[in-house]
Amino acid sequence: MNAGIPVRWVLSQPELGLALKGGSAGLGRDITLVLTSELTEPQHWLSGGELVLTTGMGLPLSRADRERYLADLDAVGVAAVGFGIGLSHERIPADLVDAADRLGLPLFEVPLPTPFGAITKKVMGRLAEQEYEKVLRASRAQPRMTRAAIQGVRAVIKELSAALSATVIVIGADGAIADAHPRRVPDEIAARLTEFVGTRGDGASSGVIHTASGESIAVQAITAGQTVHGHLAVVAPAALSAVDQVLLGHASSLLALDFEKPARLRIAQNRLNTQALSMLLEEPTELDTVWQHLTPAADRSGRVRALVLRSATPETLTRAVTAVDDQLSTQDRQLFAHVTADRAAILLSGADTDQSAERLLAHLPPATRATLRAGLSAPHPLRRFPAAIDHAELAASAALPGAIPLEPAALAGHALLTFPEARRVLSAVSEAMLQPLIDYDDRHGTDLVASLRAYLEAHGQWEAAATALGVHRHTLRSRITKIESVLGCRLDTARVRAELLLAVIAHR
The missing domain is CATH 3.30.450.40 (GAF domain)
Known part of the structure; x- marks a missing residue:
């Protein structure tokens, strides 16, 4: 610390012959500097910690002014006052001694034979020793x-x-x-x-x-x-x-x-995990040593889920993977990630949920999170993690930007129409298969397309389909016969019904 020399240490040096007269309560004050001053108001040039030596030549004449003199020194943090006797004063004025006691400011007598320089040399020498000791x-x-x-x-x-x-x-x-x-x-x-x-x-x-x-x-x-x-x-x-x-x-x-040690070890571990993941994705191998490297990603049942993040900017994916790594680190879990230009695939435990996956992204800036599409696969055995990544990627392509990770099960009933590529194919098939019916309806004012849809969605049950259309079942039978004639097919074949159902769904 910036501690100096206690006042009591200076008084204890026998060769100086100093005698304390007042202010004994402040003997623990530290002296950091010694100076001589005969000014009437020296406090203006002091900053605290000083041992002020004076012969009293500039001491005020009145008792009140002398007490104020000492109080001003105390106020700026002076450590002690040494009063040289034998020149302007034979002894220290009693009112100064009383004031020193009230203030707790040590006031000691310096005998005439003791030069101020000896005190300065002693104190500064000790300060130098202390600095050396430090x-x-x-x-x-x-x-x-x-x-x-x-x-x-x-x-x-x-x-x-x-x-x-x-x-x-x-x-x-x-x-x-x-x-x-x-x-x-x-x-x-x-x-x-x-x-x-x-x-x-x-x-x-x-x-x-x-x-x-x-x-x-x-x-x-x-x-x-x-x-x-x-x-x-x-x-x-x-x-x-x-x-x-x-x-x-x-x-x-x-x-x-x-x-930094664990941070650097984690960076190295993440790099190894990425290499193992890339190796198994690009060149599947039966080497158990490689597969064992991925086992920390799985839950106790040996299952994993894939979290896929999609973005148009690689920088966004890098920030997202870093955010996931930070969160996994707090849970003492390893990161298994494979990043390409527009996709980041991360292996999670099979026990993770869409909510826990979303929490891994929670610390991303909102503007960054709002640009990410996230898909989460169902739990898969570890050795089927490539399939998990494929499923998560399909879900991510259908997810809304910024939304909670989408699971494939949530797409049941409209999965094919969710993906742009599948939707384009189905639209083309729908147009090719249903156009004859559409044209017939336009020419004759009939509703064969709606009748076909009701029949197919009722799984060929005449009563249910007719009820849905609000017509008699014989009317519906007549329409189905006409549909078979226009399309040139038989609706009692399951494969034909399946293809036509996809066509009418895409048409809608």
Whole structure:
């Protein structure tokens, strides 16, 4: 920390012959600088922590002004006042002593034989020794922290805490406190840290927080490249010194490396998973070692589902796969993805649902999610995952952009007409097969197409079809005979009925 030398240490140096006269309550104040001043109002040039040495030559004449003189020094944070006697004053004025006691500002007597320079040299020498000790302590602490990094985060913050004699806190990337040493984090400090991290838009801010209790919290972002893994905070009675900040920075770097290890391992694992998936899609093999590589994707029953995402832009697919990977990582699950120019296929557990699949995409920006078509296959045995991908891809081609992943079962009854390619074929077949009936209806004012549809949808049941049309069954029989004549076919053949049913559905 930026601690100086306690006033009591200076008074304890026998060779200086100093004698405390007042303000004993402030003996713990730290001296960071020594200066001599005979000004009547020296406080204008002081910033706190000074030991002011004076012979009283500029001391005000009235008691009230002398008390104000001392109060002004105390107000700017002066650590102590050394009053040299034997020149302008034989002793320290009693009113100054009384004021020093009231203020808790140490006031000591400097005998005539003791030069002010001796006090300055003694204090500044000790300050230099302390700085050297800090550097030496840091040089010893850095290797200890580096060795501790092998054992993980807790070992690193324990070493940093010992080196700084302070509480060290690790805040995770989610803004929550992940670890602390050596004590529990008070609610006030936890709240201030949460507020500090949460209000920084870039997520990588560092800085200093001052608490109501007077403590200083130094916050350092834990970053690796553009990735922010969290923050490291040190809670101390005073602000960190430059040397202490070096130790904080070193610890932050070690933690960043530790946090990066699983991230780098996951990247490598994802790459291997993608290679295995691509190999089995492009060149199916019976090698068990390759298939075993995919087993973490399956549920306990050995089943998988395929989530297929379609987009016209490869960048959107890349962002989507990254978002899915981030969510799977929080669930300690691996990513199995195969990405082409306009499609991303991801293997999920057979136990996943359309809702859980949608949650994997929940953290995408709304504008990005709104452009994605998503399809989700039914559960398949792992070795049939290519079929699962095909089914999910068909569903994705029929899904609405931004909608929850569509399952093939939801297309039952209108699947063929959902897909553009199938719809074009069926429309052409419909036109070719039904045009004679359409022309006949136009010429004669009949309704043979509607009669054909009712008959086919009633599975050839005369009563049901006639009721649906609102005619007598003999009337319907007559119309069906005419339809067979116009089309040149027999409706008692199942295959003919099936083709005509598709034709009339497409015609509608």
